[in-house]
Amino acid sequence: MATKNKKMKMMTLDQMKDKDIGKVGTPERDKYEFDLRMEVLGDMIKSVRKERNLTQEQLGELIGVQKSQISKLERNTKNVTIETILKVFRALKANVRFSVEMNESEFKVA
Amino acid sequence: MATKNKKMKMMTLDQMKDKDIGKVGTPERDKYEFDLRMEVLGDMIKSVRKERNLTQEQLGELIGVQKSQISKLERNTKNVTIETILKVFRALKANVRFSVEMNESEFKVA
DNA sequence: AAAAAAGTTGAATTATATGGAAACTTTTGG
DNA sequence: CCAAAAGTTTCCATATAATTCAACTTTTTT
Numbered sequence: 313m314a315t316k317n318k319k320m321k322m323m324t325l326d327q328m329k330d331k332d333i334g335k336v337g338t339p340e341r342d343k344y345e346f347d348l349r350m351e352v353l354g355d356m357i358k359s360v361r362k363e364r365n366l367t368q369e370q371l372g373e374l375i376g377v378q379k380s381q382i383s384k385l386e387r388n389t390k391n392v393t394i395e396t397i398l399k400v401f402r403a404l405k406a407n408v409r410f411s412v413e414m415n416e417s418e419f420k421v422a
Numbered sequence: 423m424a425t426k427n428k429k430m431k432m433m434t435l436d437q438m439k440d441k442d443i444g445k446v447g448t449p450e451r452d453k454y455e456f457d458l459r460m461e462v463l464g465d466m467i468k469s470v471r472k473e474r475n476l477t478q479e480q481l482g483e484l485i486g487v488q489k490s491q492i493s494k495l496e497r498n499t500k501n502v503t504i505e506t507i508l509k510v511f512r513a514l515k516a517n518v519r520f521s522v523e524m525n526e527s528e529f530k531v532a
Numbered sequence: 533a534a535a536a537a538a539g540t541t542g543a544a545t546t547a548t549a550t551g552g553a554a555a556c557t558t559t560t561g562g
Numbered sequence: 563c564c565a566a567a568a569g570t571t572t573c574c575a576t577a578t579a580a581t582t583c584a585a586c587t588t589t590t591t592t
Binding site for chain 2: 537538539540541548549
C-alpha cells in the first residue's frame with residue numbers, strides 16, 4: 313500500500329488555503345472568498361440561462377438590457393446588487409433564496 | 423357550526439395580494455415583493471446583531487463604519503450589494519448562503 | 533426625571549454598480 | 563474555410579449604494 317510506513321507531510325485543503333492565499337480574516341483571504349462566490353454566482357446565471365436555452369441577447373431583452381450587460385454579470389462580476397440578481401433570476405423563472413445561519417456555539421458566551 | 427350552510431366569499435392570501443397589491447409580474451407587485459425581502463434582510467441583520475449582544479456602534483466598529491450606517495442597513499434598506507451583506511454577516515460570524523432553484527417543468531419546453 | 537447610551541434621520545460626498553455603444557474575439561453552422 | 567451568431571471587452575455616462583457627520587429622537591440606566 314502506498315501510504316504505509318511513509319512519513320509524508322500532509323496538508324488539508326484549509327491549511328493549503330491558509331498558506332497560499334492567507335489566513336481567514338485577512339483582507340486577501342476575504343477577497344479571495346468573495347471573488348469565489350461572485351464567480352459562482354456568475355456561473356449560476358450562465359448555467360440557468362443555458363438551461364433555458366437563451367442567448368445573452370435574449371435574456372437581455374427579457375430584462376431590458378444589452379447583451380454586454382449580461383456578459384458582464386456572468387463573467388466580469390466583481391459585485392452586484394440584490395436587485396440585479398433577483399431581476400435576472402426572475403427573468404429566468406428561477407427562485408433565489410438566501411438564508412442566514414449562525415453557529416450557536418460561537419460568541420454566545422461573551 | 424359557524425361555517426355550515428353559509429355561502430361566504432372566500433379569498434386566499436394570494437388572491438388578496440393579487441387584488442390589493444397587483445398581480446405577480448406587474449411592476450407594483452415586483453416592487454412590493456422586493457421591498458419585503460429587503461425588509462426581512464434588514465430585520466435579519468438586526469436580530470443576529472442582538473443575538474450577539476452588540477450595539478450598532480460595536481458592529482460598526484467591527485466592520486469599520488459608523489453606527490448610522492448600520493442603522494440604515496437595518497431599516498432604510500432599499501437595495502444592497504452582496505458585498506455589503508457578506509461583510510456584515512461575516513462580522514456577525516453568521517453564514518449567508520444563497521441558492522437558486524428552478525422549477526424543472528416550466529420553460530424547459532420552449 | 534435627568535443623564536447617558538443607543539438608535540434614527542437628513543444632507544452632502546465618494547465610490548461604484550448599472551448600462552449603452554461599438555469594436556473586437558470566439559464559437560457555430562453551412 | 564467563411565459567414566453569421568454569440569459572447570467579450572473597453573470606454574464612457576449616469577444612477578445609486580456606501581458612507582460620514584452632526585443634530586435629533588428614543589430607550590435605558592441610575
